[in-house]
Amino acid sequence: MSSRLTPLFWRLVYNLVAVPLLFFGFHLAALLSRFGIRRFDKVRSGVDGRKMLFADLTAQLQKVKSTGPRFWIHAASMGEYEQARPLLQEIRQRFPTAVRVLTFFSPSAYANINRANIPAEAVSYLPFDSVRSARRFLRLVNPHAALVIRHDFWPNHLWEAKRRGVTLVLADASVSANARSWRHKPLVRHFNRAVLEAFDAICAVSAEASKSLQDLLCYPERLAVTGDTRYDQVLFRTQSKKIETVLPEEWRDGSMLFVAGSTWPSDEEVVLLAFVAARNQLPELRMIIVPHEPTPESLEQLEKRLAEFDLGAVRLSQLTAEREMGREGERENSHRITYSPTHPLTHSPALPLSPSVLLVDRIGILAILYSAGQVAFVGGSFGPGVHSVLEAAVHGVPVLVGPRFRNSPEAVELAANNLLASVANADECQQKLLELFQNSALRQEKGARHREFVLARCGASARVIDLLARHLQSMLQP
Numbered sequence: 001m002s003s004r005l006t007p008l009f010w011r012l013v014y015n016l017v018a019v020p021l022l023f024f025g026f027h028l029a030a031l032l033s034r035f036g037i038r039r040f041d042k043v044r045s046g047v048d049g050r051k052m053l054f055a056d057l058t059a060q061l062q063k064v065k066s067t068g069p070r071f072w073i074h075a076a077s078m079g080e081y082e083q084a085r086p087l088l089q090e091i092r093q094r095f096p097t098a099v100r101v102l103t104f105f106s107p108s109a110y111a112n113i114n115r116a117n118i119p120a121e122a123v124s125y126l127p128f129d130s131v132r133s134a135r136r137f138l139r140l141v142n143p144h145a146a147l148v149i150r151h152d153f154w155p156n157h158l159w160e161a162k163r164r165g166v167t168l169v170l171a172d173a174s175v176s177a178n179a180r181s182w183r184h185k186p187l188v189r190h191f192n193r194a195v196l197e198a199f200d201a202i203c204a205v206s207a208e209a210s211k212s213l214q215d216l217l218c219y220p221e222r223l224a225v226t227g228d229t230r231y232d233q234v235l236f237r238t239q240s241k242k243i244e245t246v247l248p249e250e251w252r253d254g255s256m257l258f259v260a261g262s263t264w265p266s267d268e269e270v271v272l273l274a275f276v277a278a279r280n281q282l283p284e285l286r287m288i289i290v291p292h293e294p295t296p297e298s299l300e301q302l303e304k305r306l307a308e309f310d311l312g313a314v315r316l317s318q319l320t321a322e323r324e325m326g327r328e329g330e331r332e333n334s335h336r337i338t339y340s341p342t343h344p345l346t347h348s349p350a351l352p353l354s355p356s357v358l359l360v361d362r363i364g365i366l367a368i369l370y371s372a373g374q375v376a377f378v379g380g381s382f383g384p385g386v387h388s389v390l391e392a393a394v395h396g397v398p399v400l401v402g403p404r405f406r407n408s409p410e411a412v413e414l415a416a417n418n419l420l421a422s423v424a425n426a427d428e429c430q431q432k433l434l435e436l437f438q439n440s441a442l443r444q445e446k447g448a449r450h451r452e453f454v455l456a457r458c459g460a461s462a463r464v465i466d467l468l469a470r471h472l473q474s475m476l477q478p
Contacts, residue, residue: 009194042107049107050125053127057137060124071101071143071144071145073102073146074148074152075105075152077106081102081104082230083230085233086232088100090465100122101143126154134161143166145472147171151173153170173202174204175213196218197219201467203464204224205409232459234388238395248319248320258286258288259373259392260377261290261379262379263291263379265301266382268302278437282434285356289358292387315361316362374437374443381402385406389410392450393453396448400429
């Protein structure tokens, strides 16, 4: 087939076959959700949330008075949004009058973002990927440039943007190097080539990712290695929120503190056993545990398990409420409270006198909580796959994980640099805890190398926007 006809062929196949199937599938799943099939609730939320999409986006853009360059940034879900944040901030620094329109595909991400802290002038769902919706969306937003994060690229939106002369950049690009990956199958590979051809620049997260991407590109010269913007984001988060705003003073006093973050029940079983065993030799050791899903049911189950180990525990919300009550009492009585064993703040059935475990029942604060600990365990690694090890490493905290960490390229690289400690069971976890807590020099040396690892990889956001600005310059010139 002629190279000139290939993109046209795939556009016809996509719009005559894939788009109708996707449309039917989404709406069927939404209908099944209405009949009580809970697994499709997210799809239903996405379908319902898009009903007023254009009206909501129009209202947001009408409030924007700037006539500066317009940027459309698309992130599939919360993970991609975290990668997009430093790019959004870099755009504002380079283009102070910029109008930034951020879109999401995932309904859970769209519903849970903090609108007050989003570095964008407008936020919206991405419309369904039909030709008509893509044209309507791009007429409304009228972007000069677009940034797509990772791999959530929707063909009709890209093809329509290209037709309109929009500068298109794919940031944080990567693809599996495994030759058996579905992206390397002949038909999928040819389709991806037809879609990726729309991008003016493709920014790979690493040299390895760049090699894997080359086979999917018609124009490999458009490929550049710029790094992963997640490193910029984890560094930014350490500077944007202070630990004293989320953690009471008695839990940031510099004592031996182990932080277990994003834990699943399978992680908790191992970590709790190791923690109890380590406390037999280090009675002053304490732990902050942050469940991946702090639902009422999961918190209650975890509290029962802690009670079985005879561990005194307190929830963060309870501790914060008690301290707030104490401050109110100080103001009302206008004198300093003298703490004693009989004082209700220090001796009550609800709040243990000296809890050894702090159970975090809030979301969105784990990244800063890691800074309070001397050693961290990152969850998911005894379950579906490890979560972000960077959030702990950037604070100079040695990181422990379970055996399932190869889903994370940065975890694999940390392990290759003899930094990440992988434990297979509770006994190994206990040994690592004792090794690090009993040897402060080793702990500090490991922690410093973890932080250096992150800092050495920062700067990807500036490189991506440098590249975008070069492509955009001729368009913005008179």
